[in-house]
Amino acid sequence: MEINTIAISDVATMGSEGMKTSLVSREVIADSIELVALGHQLDALVTIVGCDKTIPAAAMAHARLNIPGVIVYSGSILPGEWRGSPVTVASVFEAVGAHAAGRLSDVDLAELEASACPGAGACGGQYTANTMAMALEFLGLSPLGSAGPPALDPRRERVAAEAGRLVLDVLADGRTPDRILTPGAFANAIAAGAATAGSTNLVLHLLALAREAGVPLELGDFDAISARTPVIADLMPHGRYTAVDLDRAGGSRLVASRLAEAGLLDTGQLTVTGRSLGEEAAGAREQPGQDVVVPVSRPLEPQGGLVVLHGNLAPEGCVVKVAGLSRLRHTGPARVFEREETAMSAVQSGGIAAGDVVVIRGEGPRGGPGMREMLGVTAALVGRGLGDRVALLTDGRFSGATRGLMAGHVAPEAAAGGPIGLLRDGDPVTFDVRERTLRVELTAAELAARTGEWRPLEDRYRTGVMAKYRALVGSASDGAVLTVPEKVRP
Structure with a gap:
């Protein structure tokens, strides 16, 4: 049987109200796959995934x-x-940001836009899709190396055919996900994301998958594993190369081989092929002279790309991607916006100055609802030349393409009464990556005095899927998963 499900294009929805549907679609896709498999009593399945939410949804x-x-x-x-x-x-x-700042002409922008996406396939850097595809390989749900060939590469046919043969072997052996999804497998997936400076969405999606698999996983695990895992892949957005370059250099097998040799992977973890991750990594083939993946002994950065901050603005934590950052501390006045659109207008009109801390709230899982990505704003800041001179924090998410001192997934979110909702323009906010803190320089008494003053934007979704999502979704610090209310649990 061949069965389809829905998908939301993050590129088409980015910067619009439609982006609120993106994370919601993760749950709908997972539900639809589950329902069809349950309804038709499938014995086994091969799931073909593409861009961002289809990958974690399939795993869930x-x-x-x-x-x-x-x-x-x-x-x-x-x-x-x-x-x-x-x-x-x-x-x-x-x-787009460079154009708004007068640094790029209409002709240049149009020419770049026409050149950037020459064919089919997911976004080409180590953004969310490629980060999650690699994570599933290191988790063991996908064969190691199968994600590498580009969408239009003739090798894709072979990958698909091999998956068809493999699933019959998996069925015969009874190789079920509970045998693969262990704490060690999740640690391996986090190490892969850290070593390649992957998307912060890895945190959100692995937390959600761990909840589904019944595996204990916390925000602190990401910080601890990232701290001991160096960046060894020179990939966009922090580096020079694309996913296609990584594939030519040796692909995810080469990344796994490097990490395994350094003792940074649990190589005994079972994968879907029936072989261990270490056995799969042993098949790595390195392109002579490549410099996309460097040895662990000569890392691009000594620690991985994912950092978790806590403080009086993020009691449950928030996530920062630090790969490529030289500025690990920033203090500046808050510029507070209640939604992405107003922040984008301020950036494009020149209303954000060097030193500012841009605060975008009301964009969390419940507040959005749907936790929009802020690529439009963060990319516009970079395009205007402010990427290394401002900081940004939000209870929303970032695209894997985001770069700069940007804290996302701030929890609790504003809509859940989080302290991000208490900030006012001009409040001094400090990021300190080395100390792992995100703070506003106000006393607890001053913050308490503001409690109850913040009011969320009017709820635009009172019926339908968005209203249901808002009612059931939990904190980003737990993966923004949907929970069954206590009163209806058996």
């Missing part, structure tokens, strides 16, 4: 069903080329 469904299965990524887009340099869709978002 496989964990719930706990039947033999294989997850196959459909591949990255080939990079575009603009004036001799590789470009991706993220380049376009940053160019």
